[in-house]
Amino acid sequence: MLKIVGIVVVVLIVAAVAVVAYASTRPDAFRVQRSTSIKAPPDRIFPLIVDYRNWPQWSPYEGRDPDMKRIFSGAPSGKGAKYAWEGNKNVGSGAMEIIDTTPNKVLIKLDFMKPFEAHNIAEFTLEPQGDATNVTWAMHGPVPLFGKVMHMVMDMDKMVGTDFAAGLEKMKAAAER
Numbered sequence: 001m002l003k004i005v006g007i008v009v010v011v012l013i014v015a016a017v018a019v020v021a022y023a024s025t026r027p028d029a030f031r032v033q034r035s036t037s038i039k040a041p042p043d044r045i046f047p048l049i050v051d052y053r054n055w056p057q058w059s060p061y062e063g064r065d066p067d068m069k070r071i072f073s074g075a076p077s078g079k080g081a082k083y084a085w086e087g088n089k090n091v092g093s094g095a096m097e098i099i100d101t102t103p104n105k106v107l108i109k110l111d112f113m114k115p116f117e118a119h120n121i122a123e124f125t126l127e128p129q130g131d132a133t134n135v136t137w138a139m140h141g142p143v144p145l146f147g148k149v150m151h152m153v154m155d156m157d158k159m160v161g162t163d164f165a166a167g168l169e170k171m172k173a174a175a176e177r
Helices: 002-023 042-050 052-057 145-153 156-175
Strands: 029-038 069-074 081-086 093-102 105-114 118-129 132-142
Touching: 029 156, 042 052, 042 105, 042 118, 042 132, 042 156, 052 081, 052 156, 132 156
Parallel strands: none
Antiparallel strands: 029 132, 069 081, 081 093, 093 105, 105 118, 118 132
């Protein structure tokens, strides 16, 4: 019996080493993005993004915890605007800060604290195309070793990309009213 337990332990250790070794060969960064065409000019869409108080109109994350605590600080909108949240297991906790804006781009420093720590950049790009605007919502950042192991069992592009697509559809509805 002791011999069987020893063999099982060795097999588990070898398997864990193999998983970590394989994970270490995965990319050191990730990028997820989705786009949609909104029949509105950029100046109608831009305020939905640069003022965090407008995010409940379109963000897919805002409705996941009705009791979520929100703290707005810094500038009221645009560069320097800050938003922190703390909620249930569906939203976790973290903070965002708009670090740069141009008429067609918004960059946001995005720091997750729970359910796991991550530091990424969210990016919104607005490209006018006739009477519409192509809006792209992207997130990119580093992938540490633990993240590489997690990405082996979670499809980050599908999981986050689905949320981005849903948020963009809600943004489209809000901007096209």
